[in-house]
Amino acid sequence: MRKKALLILIFVMLSVITLSGCSGNKQNKSVNEEKSSGAKEESVTMYLAESWPSSIVDPSWTDPIAKEITKRTGITVNVTTLKSEDADAELNMMMAADELPDIVVAYDDRKTRLISGGYVQPLDELIEQYGPNIKKNLSPFFDNWREDDGKIYALGNWNWNAPTKYALNLQINTLYMRYDILKELGYDKLGRNNEGDSFITVDEYMSLLDQVKDTYPKMAPVLIEGEDAYKTMIMSTGVQSRQNTVFENGKGYFLYDNPYTKKAISFLNRLYTGDYIPKGFATFKQEENEALLSNGEVFSALGNVSGLSESQAALSEGNDEKRMVMFYLIDNPEVKSIFANGYWGIGGPSIMVSKKSEKVEAVMRLFDYLSTEEGSLLVNAGVEGVTYNKVEGKNVPIDEVAKGYASWDTNVIKKYGVGGWFNIFPSLAGVDKDGNANDINAQKVFEDDKWVGYNNKDWQQFSYTQIVSGAGDLKKENHPEAFEALIKINGYIKDRMIKAIVAPNAEASEKEWGKATQQMKSDGLDELSTALEENWLKLAEALNKDPEKLNTVEADK
Template identity: 80%
Template structure:
């Protein structure tokens, strides 16, 4: 009996072991491959920027993260910034040769990773491992290439139908109070005609005169200084980005181009004429927010710090008591401007480390997320958790939709919606049936009439993406120009603001003339020459005409 019992026990244990090892049809165990004891392959990622670090839960346990692992067999060990000093943290990693498999970085930090040889050229990897990346994101590759023609980073999203579903259009140009424009009977307020979202400098000045006369308690305009100057430069229709201006294939330093004196003279005229608060140059964000949210400002020229945070408070009691956006143009002949705060394509930021031994897994992850299925997951989340199917349409849950619209980071982190698609490559536009992958942006766009209002004319008349020609301005390649750039950039903004706040036009001219003289002695000619050469080099790498490198529909 004892022997029989032992045999039965052994048989029972064998059956249990066999059943516990059985797999489901999709190849995963009953527990799912995202459990701790799974065989999921782990890749590492460092978010070397405060923005992505602030919008995701690095534990990789939100619904989207779990589902990515379930579908791909890949989990991501995420490292976020531990301090406010992103440069120091990234430098430490590079010095110790301890970079993660994936690195996310913008602007100067991205440039250092590329110039230092820490990240891989992606073209060969895409050919080998990324058929979906090539098929679905290929049209945007030229926008993501560096001055050497190579692509080291992928953009984190793109809109393939931006006029239909574009959520965040913070135009770096002109914001004016809708209710006051309505009281003044402004003829372009309803935006019925093509180009009605454009306003010339002369039109804007006349509006400021009316406001100053009729509303003596209002500040006609609030500016930050540098941003207002950039807005005036962009109003001419030339391309400006990363302290660089390009026109007709020629490069200029931002603070010394053919339009600089005119821009400074206009801002000085506003200042001396009492259109701008006298202490604007020293205002902190809290002071700007107080002025705007309490209805003490008619317009902002450029994006002043605190502008977006003040909008909700400003319009809380009256929907029309808000600031709406217009494109400022130098004259009626300007057809194209660069809307600095809006991107039709996510800037390239996600890179693969050269020391990574898991390149194939990283590319497998990227390639899946670049499919329609992967992009829907990244943008909309998990069906039944963050959205539901209602009459054949994907509809976000109320909690997720409201959290996304208000950009509640607690909700963003909890569900992963809005977070991961700002990091990984994906399709954020519309699918083949015309439905947005980013269903939360779609809902905001459809529900909020002001979002639609602020999107008028932008696709036809504005640059949605511009290539920077400053990327190759590296110390090892062009030391004289690089040193000049560092020296001049250290004081140019302050000298420009000093010229703006001069007591009169003549003094303003003299102030700026002294600044130009200082820039010239610090190597301005070398800097401009390098910028022009970089632009031509980039155009050659992309096999394009330097004068038509960024051509928009209105120019064709």
């Protein structure tokens, strides 16, 4: 997950074989065996190098799940969260001082630096030695987690076995609009009675925005956060994309310099200069976004906006239809499917073991227990009688937890640990032999909340499975010049984009972005684009796919 990593609610109603913890031989004893004879009490240290996991757990290790983990395994985790807004600088200081704790959780470039710098160790042999349940239950995901050298350095957190159905929450880069306002305007696709009614063209969207300006003059037609809105516009073209790469007609491009970049920025500038977007949006914090959304002062959000999902409970209080619902923006009617990123069947590999850890066995015992069926139920559902109850043989979350999870209330998430720790530790979130998920709160949302089902229309048409494989990612050791260029460009490109969006007119916007492009070129854009193209082709080869069809959906087959 990225910094704005987003929670994806997934429910699977497919009967599979029971994934139960198994015992190993005398040398490879599972935690289940050990705890029956008294678990050894130990403490390990963990650093969360990302803002997302740091924001959803109580580092004191005193919530019901954390305490129960210690009770069952004898292991206490001393957690340190990200302290500053500069995650790179904070991690760099720890690496320079060689003071990494036993466990490190990091994403993307920070994870890459930890691996390439030798700060974390391969897990393959450790899994063989200490992780019989990891091997038994998580091995179907191993190929997704291998790096270019063929080794596993990080485990994924929530893992859904045999995913077949997907419930999508308000957390992906697409278009969100007020249901009640659409109903008042008589929008003809609102009922979603026909296949494809979840799609809306840019022209249709602009027509709705104009109607909102005329009918509700005090309401902001659009709220955006620059980067996510830009990505939504790129996705609307249906182009093949992954992380920093856009690929079309045999050529790879950097995300911020592809054939659709100018058009996307021009559109966003048009929204801004036409007073569709609130002035000052670029400085809004989550609290300001959430207040605008909760108070009903916004008609639509173009791309994911911080505070979006958190605002829905307050927005819809007293009127179930007064909420945001998802539509999938397409550039024109010819676009049949888009890459709605954030759509995963497994959690991205992010939890690693420090090279210098002296508690490797304890760390692996912890990971191994949480990879059992029993441990997975604990880390996903919590403690029976505290966070859920068994009703007629089915695990049912208590109301406070279920509602907190559905609205992603971080106070509730932290209080009980439900929703927090499964975004960090390895586990099975998917179904058991009876079709019930360990992530019982995601299951309840899917079953009970008609709006999740509403948002799930046409999923086969638009949602590509997110590729989480480490193969084909940009590595410093493989492409040092391109890697350096990416670091430089990422340091300023979002700010330069905002300047282009808020330029006073189309000509000034184009000029501003032209200067940004020249700066990217001087910082190694050509080398970066070449490396991204090579990696795209490499990934396609590893997955045995046509490079032009790396992302495919059921409707494409």
